[in-house]
Amino acid sequence: MTIRLRGHHLLCLLGYRGMGYSDDFCTNMTIIYETLRTSPHTEVEIVIGPDDVCKAYPPDKAYHCEGTVYGLDAAVLAKLGLSANERDSWQSICSRVAATMVPEDISRLCTTCPWEKYGVCSEGVGLVVNGQPLPKVGS
Template sequence: MFKLRGHHLFCLIGFRGMGYSEEFAENMKRIHTELRKNPKTLIEIIDGVDQICEKYPDCKDYHCLDKNIFERDKKVLEKLGLSVGQVITWEEVESRIRKYVTPEDIDVLCYTCSWRSYGLCKGGIQRILNGAGLWKVK
């Protein structure tokens, strides 16, 4: 089981192998690969620092506890009809994305995200909507 905060559900969908550091990217790749290979993997929705945040590099401005990040978590969870404390499968996350999310939602829900301009999350959402699942990351 992975413990993840709200907005990281979208980050995982857009993940293509890049990150804030090599250690951060490798950790994200490990989680991403497990979810892609085993969509029945359980996820506990948590509030605050999760298994992705814990590898955020010390040399960067630590933003995981910023108010706007918590706000982004809240908006993503509301959009997906999820709440902190729920335990669901990754398969259910993808199902909820197909029901409730469009690629354009990224511009609204994640407007303060520095990664948004790359278009990876929009592409990942479209991929889920097309039934293709997570990208394979090398």
């Protein structure tokens, strides 16, 4: 199984705690998150543009998957030393996060994200940096 992810979703997944745009979106995001959390050897393919998370974005909301997030994707990939079409395990991507990031990077990279204010992504980066596991959704 390969999960296709765009740059900024690599960090969103670290902070995912069950919040999202709709029930369908949360169901999809929870499946992806729990797959990666419980099977860290799962292969991730880095993509440009809409990915496996975007496919469940609610049709009644303003669709941003093709908009301003491309710059954030590029910034995250540059920070992690990753590029489009690269494939690696989730565990290896988390190791890159641990080696290249600090929790405060989220507030610098994700200034336009509506979820940044909750602090969950910074918390997730902190867990990875400290070698701690990501929590089960809902715990």
